Amino acid sequence: MAKERLDKIIASTGKWSRREAKELARHGLVAVNGAVIRSVEEKFDPESVGITVRGEALCYRRYTWIMLNKPAGYLSARSDGQGETVLDLLPRELGKQELFPVGRLDKDTEGLLLLTNEGSLAHALLSPKRHVDKVYYARTAGRLTEEDRQAFADGLSLGDGLRCLPAGLEILSSGEESEAHVILREGKFHQVKRMLASRGKPVVYLERVQMGNLPLDRGLSRGSFRFLTEEEIAGLRALV
Secondary structure, three states: OOOEEHHHHHHOOOOOOHHHHHHHHHOOOEEEOOEEOOOOOOEEOOOOOOEEEOOEEOOOOOOOEEEEEEOOOOEOOOOOOOOOEHHHHOOHHHHHHOOEEOOOOOOOOEEEEEEEOOHHHHHHHHOHHHOOOEEEEEEEEEOOOHHHHHHHHHOOEOOOOOEOOOOEEEEEEOOOEEEEEEEEOOOOOOHHHHHHHHOOOOEEEEEEEEEOOEEOOOOOOOOOEEEOOHHHHHHHHHHO
């Protein structure tokens, strides 16, 4: 891959800022292939050299991709003056990587939320033109019917004028309280809730369970996260 400045490579780990990388190098604490490097302006191919900081081998990531099992009560935003955001659930050092949520989940919606600092792929995954499905598990008050399923498939028009793209509604159970999977290719404000409410079946619980070919890792407890594997990232790239 192309060579990059040493301070940018060091900052990619999330442990240090570029300013901190400069100070570390100035004090002789950065080495490349065993040789101390005091100028972070020098460029290297991070995939072909061995870099250490304070004697610890550097784990380079060009981009960071994280899967978070979002709990209720957190805003899908980088910062907000009115409450905690999903970034507050991550370790402090990851705050230096300029991560942002890939799409939004409502404050009371739980489940799969991706965070990254790779803008081009994130935006492509969210584009309705790319046909990347987002799958939600919903519990509703009221009995879901075949007529509801067909209305979703035809594309709903909501009372506020929003025309929704055709969507999937897989009814899992139907009764006084029903369960379903809702499959969308777009993500308008409160869309799942608005669509179901328009059919007289208000949502009582909502969780995103899959994005494209990537399901929520059920090994993650609510509020915890993990880095995506290289195979998972490659799978997301293949979608777009």
